[in-house]
Every structure is written in structure tokens, then in C-alpha cells.
Amino acid sequence: MPVTGQDVADFLGQGTDTALVALAGEVVPVITAMVSAYTRGRGFTATEPNNELAAVITTASARLVANPEQLSSKVGSVEIRGGFQGFSLAETFVLNRYRRTAL
Template sequence: MTTAADVLTLLGRMDDSDLTSVADTALPVVTAQVRAYTRDRGFSGDQPAADLDAVILTSTARLVANPENLRSESIGEYSVSRQVIDGWTLAELAILNRYRRRAR
């Protein structure tokens, strides 16, 4: 199961204690979203299947990298555009949809 340390490792920020608390807060939220999307399929108790755990890891990493969900930021002449969380990525949906129950 994904941990805050896994998220920070993926982001290359293992020593950032501020991000650890953000990751600790974000992980249960993203896990709940994955669980809701799949309607609990792919979970054995609290343990997600390995591919669902990968979705939890990547989605949490995006949230932790930009918790304010800012599109861009500028300071003087410096400007940066950020990835905004608008939902699951196409790769994540490919995994999630394997577990999702669909209405018939």
C-alpha cells in the first residue's frame, strides 16, 4: 500500500518534511476517490490491487506537487505553469475502468 514516503520518492523530494504532512493528508482522500470510482472492486479489505495502488500513488503525487491546484504562478519576470488536477489521467482511467462496475 502506498505511503507518504513512496509519494515523496516519486517526486524526488524524500527530505521535504512539509510535503510529508501534505502526502499523509492526501493519501486517504485519493484512496477514497479510487475506492468510490471502482465501487470497492479491486480492494481486499483496505489493501488495493497493485495496479490500483499505482493509480493512488500517481494521483496523490500530482495533488502533493500542487496542493493549491494553481494553474500558474508569477514572481516578477519568473513564471511557471503547473499541472492542474482535472480528474484522472488517461493511463489511470485505463486501470480504473477495469474495476469499475457499469450500469447495464
């Protein structure tokens, strides 16, 4: 089934935060399009991802929702670069199972 903003908010443990659900609802289609492009549509039935790709969409969307401005923050000598900076290693392993490569 398709991933929703509510799914992402629930994953983050903030399913009752309506602003977060709305933001996640805007992020999910972007990440879904990126996953579909990466796999060239494999793993999708029409526009609906299978469970494995839905998990990738959920986790990648959660990172983008957590820091939508994509700004780093620095406190003293500690710098945090949060948000979405591409697919994680675990997500890439899943995506590569469905990826079609050009010959």
C-alpha cells in the same frame, strides 16, 4: 499494500522532505477514497488496494501534492495548469479494468 505519504514523496524524488511527506500523507486518503468509489471497491482487499490501483493512487496523489492550492500560473504567454484535474488517461485505463457499472 496501502500507499503512504512516503511512497508519494519517494515517487517525486523528494523522500527526505518531511513537509512533503506530511502533505502527501493527507492527500493519499482522499485519492484512495476516490479510487475506491470509482471502482466500487473492486481491486481492494478490505481497505488495501492491489498493486495496479496503488500505482494510480500514487501518481494521482503526486499531482495533487505538486500543486495543493490548485492554482494556475502564467508567465508571459505560457500558462501552466498543474495539480490534480481528474484521473489521467493512463490512470483511467487501469481504473476501468476494475470499474463496476450499473445495469
